[in-house]
Amino acid sequence: MIRTLIALVAFISMAITGAAAADRPIPRIEGRQLIVDGAPWLLLGGELANSSASSRAYMAPRWERLAGLHLNTVLVPVSWELIEPEEGRFDFALVDGLLEDARAQHLRVVLLWFGSWKNSMSSYVPDWVKRDTARFPRARLTDGRAIEMLSPFAPANADADARAFAALMAHLAISDTARTVLMIQVENEIGMIPEPRDRSPLARAAWAKPVPAGLPGAGKSWAEAYGNGADEAFMANAYARYTERVAAAGKRAYPLPMYVNAALPRPNAAPGSGYPAAGPLPKLAAIWRKGAPSIDFIAPDIYFPNFVEWTHAYAALGAPWFIPEANRAGAAEAPANALYAIGALGAFGYSPFSIDDLAPGGDAGLADCYAMLAGLAPLILERQGGDRLAGVRAPVAFDGTTDLADQVLTMGATHLTARLIDPWVPRAQQHPETHGAIVIQLAADDFVIAGRGVTFTFAxxxxxxxxxILAIDEGRYDNGRWHPGRRLNGDQSHQGRHLRLPPNRFSVQRVRLYRYD
Incomplete structure (x- = not known):
């Protein structure tokens, strides 16, 4: 009955919103870009702390502050327990109120579905699921103990989650004609802990079956096919297939883009005990893609210093991508990370965590960086995926070691050498992990270079x-339109020797080059 009702609501919703959809098309993924209102969207985001969105009153004074940080998108959790407090009875008043408050500040929203799992655990499932362990079985450890984590091998678990998620999506299809919601994150940091494999009876029965068709090693046992990685591959397949049931049910109701996010491992960490095993990590991407085709891309939550390493791993997957959690919002390196992910690796968006907990003045320059990127957005989006957009920042290893070697960009007929230490400020006073730049090629010898703490020479x-250097002009972009300021052909460019982005503030500079013998 509930399934039939959801399908009926979804059908009616699409009919009701058909006219509105013609004016405001549903957000979609196209190539490596997020398309909003029919045009590419540069997502300048911030994720709320986990509990903030459980109270509209708590959030009320915070929306204006978020808009003041020059965000255009807020990542907002929606928990299963709050929308379905009793089985089959849904309450979307809180969701509607939060979206209304976001719209009042001209902000878009990505919803984070805290359904069966949040950071591996099943802490946001409704009371009626938590209490009925016979109907909704838990994962178990080797010694037989149950843990507070729904087993992905139980059809009843997936069905209940899918029904709730489909109801949410059907409701959005009716209510969100303004297209405030751009995407959905399905679950949160899925993974198995503190062991790498569920040992519940249903999981043991699945383990005894051969690897399913379509995966490497199909027909073999998991141990034969995957060796030491068998436990993690087995669980990744289970989690992906479970997620697919949830995501597919939601997309049938309202086909917004959907993604899953991963908690990342430290170097040499053991699956399960060292990190949540089997999440959507690059090494497991093929299993996740096969098991969850309704998921548009996988994304990293990066809380470690080796940001450059992890972003390269996800960008190399060749799918559209963005970073839903890039450490905490006040991290000093956050602006440089945004410039690098968007400029160097084609991410369509960036979002640090706990954006609503920032103290006044504690954004480490993120607001200024976002304002700068918003002005540059039309130029960036026009060049995404091509060789006329680039970015630099110093790679930092997991142990905090910073690689300050010069970086050379080749754009057209020009080598641009980026020095990541400022030549005019004593080294001891600099924080190179905060230095970064984005480079946009306008024409053969015409570049926009924006950021801080990086100096460029040309060859x-x-x-x-x-x-x-013919000329360097400092200025700003407003929705892609250039407003020139000072001409910097004197001391600021060392009399034509370089283009310098000062380390203490963000600067946008336009340089025109020429050739001579």
Whole structure:
């Protein structure tokens, strides 16, 4: 009965919103971009702390502050327990209120579905699920103990989650004609802990079956096919298939883009005991793609210093992507990370965590960085996925060691060498992990370079002659339109020797080059 009602609501909702959809198309993924209102969208985001969105009153004074940080999108949790307090009875008043408050500040929203799992645990499932362990079985450890984690091998668990998620999506299809909601994160940091494999009776029965068709090693046992990684591969397949049941039910009601996020491992960490095993990590991407085709992409939650390493691993998967959690919002390196992910690796968005907990003035320059990126957005989006957009920042290893070697960008006929230490400020007073820049090629010898703490010199790719600076103008972009300020052909450019982005503030500079022998 509930399934039939959800399907009927979804059908009616699509009919009701058909006219509105013609004016405001449903957000979608196209290539490596997020398309909003029919055009590419650069997602400048921030994720709320986990409990903030459970109270509209708590959030009320915070929306204006979020808009003041120059965000255009807020990542907002929606927990299963609050929308379905009794089985089959749904209450979306809180969701509607939060979306109304976001719209009042001209903010868009990505909803985070805290359904069966949040950081591996089943802490946000409704009371009636938690109490009925016979109908909704838990994962178990090797010694037989149950843990507070729904087993992904139980059809009843997936069915209940899918029904609730479909009801939420059907409601959004009716109520969110403004298209405030851009995407949905399905579950949160799925993974098995403190052991790498569920040992419940249903899981043991699944383990005894061969690897299913379509996966490497199909027909073999999991141990034969995957060796030491068998436990994690087995669980990744189970989690992906469970997530697919939830996501597919939601997409049938309202086909917004959907993704899953991963908690990342430290170096040499053991699956399960060292990190949540079997989440959507790059090494498991093929299993996740096969098991959950309704998921548009997988995304990392990066809380470790080796940001560059992890972003390269996800960008290499070739799918659209963004970073839903990039450490805490006040982290000093957050602006440099945003510039690098968007400029160097084609991320369509960036979002640090706990954005609503920022103290006044504690954003470490993120607001200024977002304001700068918002002005540059039309130029960035036009060049995403091509060789006319680049970015630099110093790679930092997991142990905090920073690689300050010069980086060379090749754009057209020009080598751009980026020095990540400022030449005019004593080294001891600098924090190179906060330095970063985005480079946009406008024409053959015309570049926009924006950021802080990076100095650029220019040379011809052919190696013959020299590349000189005709002019450097400081200024700003407003919705892609250039507003020039000072001409920087004197001390600021060392009399035409380089382009310098000061380390203490964000700067947007436009440089025009020429060739001479």
């Amino acid at each position: 011809p790719v052919a190696g013959k002659g020299a590349t000189g």
